[in-house]
Amino acid sequence: MVFLSFLRIIKFSFQDIYRNIWLSIVTITILILALFSINLLLAVRVISETAISAVKDKIDVSLYLKPDAADEEIMALKGQVSNLSQVKEVNYISKAQALEFFQEKNKDNPEILQALQELGKNPLTPSLVITPKSAEVANELIGELNKIESDLIESQNFSDNQLLLDKINSLTDKINEIGMIISLIFIFSTLLVVYNAVRVEIYTHREEIGIMRLVGASNSFVHMPFLLSSLIYTLIGTVAAVFIFYPFLSLLQPYLANFFAGYNINVISYFSSNFIKIFGLEFLAVALINALASWMAVRRYSKV
Amino acid sequence: MIKLLNISKIYHPDVAALKDVNLHIKPGEFISIVGQSGTGKTTMVKILTGEERASSGKVLVGGWDITNIGQREVPWLRRQIGVIFQDFKLLPKKNLRENVSFALEVCGNTPTKIGSIVPQVMKIVGLEDKQGRYPHEVSGGEQQRAAIARALVHRPKILLADEPTGNLDSINANEIIELLLRINRFGTTVVLVTHNREVVNKLKRRVITLDNGVIVSDQEVGKYIL
Ligand SMILES: Nc1ncnc2c1ncn2[C@@H]1O[C@H](COP(=O)(O)OP(=O)(O)OP(=O)(O)O)[C@@H](O)[C@H]1O
Numbered sequence A: 001m002v003f004l005s006f007l008r009i010i011k012f013s014f015q016d017i018y019r020n021i022w023l024s025i026v027t028i029t030i031l032i033l034a035l036f037s038i039n040l041l042l043a044v045r046v047i048s049e050t051a052i053s054a055v056k057d058k059i060d061v062s063l064y065l066k067p068d069a070a071d072e073e074i075m076a077l078k079g080q081v082s083n084l085s086q087v088k089e090v091n092y093i094s095k096a097q098a099l100e101f102f103q104e105k106n107k108d109n110p111e112i113l114q115a116l117q118e119l120g121k122n123p124l125t126p127s128l129v130i131t132p133k134s135a136e137v138a139n140e141l142i143g144e145l146n147k148i149e150s151d152l153i154e155s156q157n158f159s160d161n162q163l164l165l166d167k168i169n170s171l172t173d174k175i176n177e178i179g180m181i182i183s184l185i186f187i188f189s190t191l192l193v194v195y196n197a198v199r200v201e202i203y204t205h206r207e208e209i210g211i212m213r214l215v216g217a218s219n220s221f222v223h224m225p226f227l228l229s230s231l232i233y234t235l236i237g238t239v240a241a242v243f244i245f246y247p248f249l250s251l252l253q254p255y256l257a258n259f260f261a262g263y264n265i266n267v268i269s270y271f272s273s274n275f276i277k278i279f280g281l282e283f284l285a286v287a288l289i290n291a292l293a294s295w296m297a298v299r300r301y302s303k304v
Numbered sequence B: 001m002i003k004l005l006n007i008s009k010i011y012h013p014d015v016a017a018l019k020d021v022n023l024h025i026k027p028g029e030f031i032s033i034v035g036q037s038g039t040g041k042t043t044m045v046k047i048l049t050g051e052e053r054a055s056s057g058k059v060l061v062g063g064w065d066i067t068n069i070g071q072r073e074v075p076w077l078r079r080q081i082g083v084i085f086q087d088f089k090l091l092p093k094k095n096l097r098e099n100v101s102f103a104l105e106v107c108g109n110t111p112t113k114i115g116s117i118v119p120q121v122m123k124i125v126g127l128e129d130k131q132g133r134y135p136h137e138v139s140g141g142e143q144q145r146a147a148i149a150r151a152l153v154h155r156p157k158i159l160l161a162d163e164p165t166g167n168l169d170s171i172n173a174n175e176i177i178e179l180l181l182r183i184n185r186f187g188t189t190v191v192l193v194t195h196n197r198e199v200v201n202k203l204k205r206r207v208i209t210l211d212n213g214v215i216v217s218d219q220e221v222g223k224y225i226l
C-alpha cells in the first residue's frame, strides 16, 4: 500500500513534468539562471578577496639599522622583534643584499648605477623587513616597534605606512560591506524569483489539486508529487548550472590570469576544491525554497 | 444520516449565510434544497463536505461529529460523501475513465480494486462506450455522468449534488435526475440543490426551501414554492 502510493507519487510527478513540459523547462531555466548568477557573484567575491589579500600581503614595515651594527646585535634585535605577537616573519637584509636589490631595481637606469659606482662605497643601510600577521594588526605592530629602544635603529618608515594601512583597511572593509549587501539583496531576489516560479508551476495544477482533495486524497498524497517534482527541478537545475558554469569559468580564467598577473588567482580551482560545499549548499538551499513554495502553493489550492 | 443542529455560518460580521438551521435527513432519503441565489445552499453543502466550518451549531454525518473536523480527517469524510457540481470539475487532460480511476488512485487503492470498481460505476452511469473520450469530446450530460461515476467510486452513503443540472438542457437534466433517483434506489442518500422548478415539482420528494439563510419550508412531498 505504501509502496503503491510511492510509485503513484513518482508517476504523477513525472506526468506533471512531462505534460507541462514547456512550463517545466521555463522553471528549470529560471533555476539555472538563478544558480548561475549566484555562482557568478561568488566568483566575483573570490576574485576581489584574492586581490585584497594580495594587496594586504604586500604590507611590511622596515627598520633601518646603523651601517656599522654588529651581526650579533642585529640578530638579537631580530629575535626580539620576532617574538612580538603581531609578527609573521622578519627578514634581515644586509648591506650587501640591499645593494643587490637596489642595483636590480635600477638596472634600467644607467645614471643611477653610474652615480653609485662613482660613490665608491655601499651607501645603503642594513634593515629588518617585518611582515605582520595581517594588515589589521599592522598598526599595533608599529606601536610595539616604536616602544623598542635600541641604538641600532637608525630610522623607520612607519609614518606613511600607517596612513596607507588605514586607507587599505577602510577601503577593503567598505568593499566587503558593499559586496555583502549586494550579495544579500541579490540572493534574496533570486530566491524570490525561484519561489515564484514554483508557485506559477503549481498554479497551473490548482484544478487537479482541488479535485484530488475533493475525491478524498490525503494531504500527504496531494503534496508529495509536487514536492518530488520540485526536487527533480532542483536536481536538474543544479547539475545544469554546474555544466554551464565550468566552461564559463574556463573562458574567464585566461583574462583573469592576465589581469592579475603575478598574483595567484584561480577561480576554477577554488570552485573545484569547494565543489561539494558550494553546489551542495546551493542544491539544499534551492531545494528548500522550492519545497517551501510548493508546500505553500499546494496548501493554498487544496483548501476545498 | 445527516443532522444539522442550530447551524449558523457567518462569513463576515454582516454576511450570515446560514442562520440557526436545523435539519435532519434520514438514511435513503432523496431531498431537494431550493431557494434563491445567495440564500446559503452551497454554504450548506460546503459545511457537509468539510470545506467550510459552521460558525456555531453542530453537524453530524452518519453519527460522526464533523463540526470542527480537522484538515487531516477531511479526506476520510470525502471518501464517505460523493459530491457533484454544476461545472463537473473533470480534468481536461484525462479521459473519462482516467478521471474516474484518478479518484481511486489518489486514495491509494490497488490496481485490482480500481480495475473492478471503475467498470462498475461506468456501467451505472451508462458511459461504458465512451470511457476513452476526453471531457471536451462528450456532451455536458455525459460529463456530469462521468462526475457522478467518480463520486460513486468510494461507494458513498451520501451523494451531494450542487445544481448538477445548471449547465444542462432539459433533456440532459432529466436524464441526470433519473440517474440520481436510480442511485437513490440503491440506498444512497441524495441531497439535490437546485433552481429547477420543473425538476422539483416532478420529483415529488421532500423539499427544503431556504430563504436568506433560514429554512422557511420543509415539505414531505414538496413543490417549488418561490
Ligand atoms: N467565501 C465566502 N466569503 C464571504 N461570503 C460568502 C462566501 N461564500 C458565500 N458567501 C456569501 O454567503 C451567502 C450564501 O452563499 P451561497 O453560495 O451559499 O449561496 P447559494 O444559495 O449557493 O447561491 P446560488 O444559488 O447563487 O449558488 C451569499 O451572500 C454569499 O455572498
Ligand SMILES: [Mg+2]
Pocket: B041, B042, B043, B162
Ligand atoms: Mg450555490
